[in-house]
Amino acid sequence: MAFFNRLLDFVEARSAKLAIAALIISTLLVGAALAIVSVSYDSNTGWKLVVPPTFKLAFVIAYFIIFVASWFILYLLNAKDATDIYSEVRELLKGFWVVTYQESHGPVSSSIVAPRRASPCQILINPENLKLELVFQIKDNPVFRDSDVQRIRDVGFRYNEEGGYTMLYYYTGQRTINAHISESIISDGDPNEISIEIFGRVTFAKPGTDQKVTSMSGHWYDLNGNINRLFALLDMKKVAEIKNVAFSPMRLSDVPIHPKYFDADMGTVDFSR
DSSP: OHHHHHHHHHHHSHHHHHHHHHHHHHHHHHHHHHHHHHEEEETTTEEEEOOOHHHHHHHHHHHHHHHHHHHHHHHHHHHHHHOOTTHHHHHHHOEEEEEEEOOOOOTTTOSOSSOOEEEEEEEEEOTTTOOEEEEEEEOSOSSBOOEEEEEEOEEEEEEOTTSSEEEEEEEEEEEEBOHHHHTTEEOSSOTTEEEEEEEEEEEEOOOOTTOOOOEEEEEEEESSSHHHHHHHHHHHHHHHHHHTOOOOOEEGGGSOOOGGGTTOEEEEEEEEO
16 A cells, blocks of 8 residues: 555655656657558558658657656746746745744633744745645644654745735644643544644745745634634643543533634734744
């Protein structure tokens, strides 16, 4: 199974797709030329395929040249298609950032369940499609366990009529939560894993010539509500601690979301460097 997964990842890569397309093109062209010079019809023996000896080496060389030429042309065409009006903007954003974001306050206990946090982030350009990716380092998070990276690949832009740009990003996937939270959750599956779905939007101004964008600000949203429920669960445990009563584990779907968070707005987010 691991072999087939690696094979699938290879086939899905843009360079592999171009190579396969070039292989098909060169095979069709050389095959057609081969048929023209090698296929003949005889009234006694019928159709037959005989490659003239003098053409064998020529066909091999032609096949190789056509394959390389096809792959190069396809590569140039794809590179041109991947370049759009926002390519210059992407160049202005790539690099290392510090992302400061607001999380949730306990609506019942009035305690700060999770203070405003700062996380390192790298914005890079994917060489396969020339699109932006946001790579976050997850460490010492109040909810999620430490992990290598959280990679956000769905990143887009739009030009604002009042000037400047808006960067939009979206992420959905499974995340592993901290043990002190998972032990308070009843789940039919793995209580350590939950699905999250987030969306963010930040605005920034285009800088002057030969300058980089140094700050972006906006808001981020918890679309499926699970992050809000985790913070509400932490808050309920805080209330139980204040009242000195035992907290009973519950399903995450049963954790109530405070009305102030019904709009999924988790608060502000700022990118700076």
